[in-house]
Amino acid sequence: MSKKLVDEILELLWSMKEKGSSSYAELIKNIGDNNAPEVVRKMEKSGLITVSDDVVELKEKGYARARDLTRRHRLAERLFHDVLDVDMEEIENTACEMEHFLSPAVTDSVCSFLGHPPTCPHDKPIPRGDCCSKYKHTFKPIVTQLKDFEVGGQGRIVFIVPTEDSRLERLASLGIIPGSIIKLKQKKPSFVIEIDETTLAIDSVIAECIYVKQV
Numbered sequence: 557m558s559k560k561l562v563d564e565i566l567e568l569l570w571s572m573k574e575k576g577s578s579s580y581a582e583l584i585k586n587i588g589d590n591n592a593p594e595v596v597r598k599m600e601k602s603g604l605i606t607v608s609d610d611v612v613e614l615k616e617k618g619y620a621r622a623r624d625l626t627r628r629h630r631l632a633e634r635l636f637h638d639v640l641d642v643d644m645e646e647i648e649n650t651a652c653e654m655e656h657f658l659s660p661a662v663t664d665s666v667c668s669f670l671g672h673p674p675t676c677p678h679d680k681p682i683p684r685g686d687c688c689s690k691y692k693h694t695f696k697p698i699v700t701q702l703k704d705f706e707v708g709g710q711g712r713i714v715f716i717v718p719t720e721d722s723r724l725e726r727l728a729s730l731g732i733i734p735g736s737i738i739k740l741k742q743k744k745p746s747f748v749i750e751i752d753e754t755t756l757a758i759d760s761v762i763a764e765c766i767y768v769k770q771v
């Protein structure tokens with residue numbers, strides 16, 4: 557059976573699961589490939605998934621592979637989008653190949669290099685890897701949270717991971733948006749940044765959700 561189609565089905569099942577769906581009919585409709593029903597049956601036989609009525613569930617083996625594919629796909633998106641400045645449209649066009657761009661072996665290195673980003677450019681969660689909890693410092697990350705940035709350093713905001721308290725609209729109104737150049741003036745007793753020649757004090761919660769790349 558086509559490995560590519562199996563991978564696509566597993567990735568789709570993963571993102572459907574994130575939205576709380578496990579519908580067989582939805583899976584088949586979204587995959588849009590005539591071979592999908594047959595491949596799904598084979599995947600069931602080989603122990604990747606179970607299918608009963610309209611419910612498709614990932615079994616342990618399928619779950620692990622879907623998680624890994626999703627992690628690689630979303631990290632590759634981050635790499636292309638934030639570091640290589642490839643535009644989103646171009647990324648969509650190569651999206652199906654994304655997960656194959658990163659080999660499993662280099663995935664954690666890329667994750668560390670990117671500062672263990674929690675989400676992809678579409679704001680979908682990137683499944684965590686071993687590197688994210690261990691924080692191996694073999695690679696100096698080129699993207700860091702503002703809270704870990706060096707005082708006096710200047711960086712470009714590459715992405716912002718919103719939290720409940722971060723009030724994105726308010727940040728945007730202050731010019732704190734991806735692409736803005738930001739200078740960290742002090743960390744203690746509070747974070748002070750300079751953006752567009754304006755000096756602002758921000759909460760540490762905010763400093764944690766801003767990811768910057770040194771410029």
Ligand SMILES: [Zn+2]
Nearest residue numbers: 633676677678
């Ligand atoms: Zn994405």
Ligand SMILES: [Zn+2]
Nearest residue numbers: 667672687688
């Ligand atoms: Zn990581």
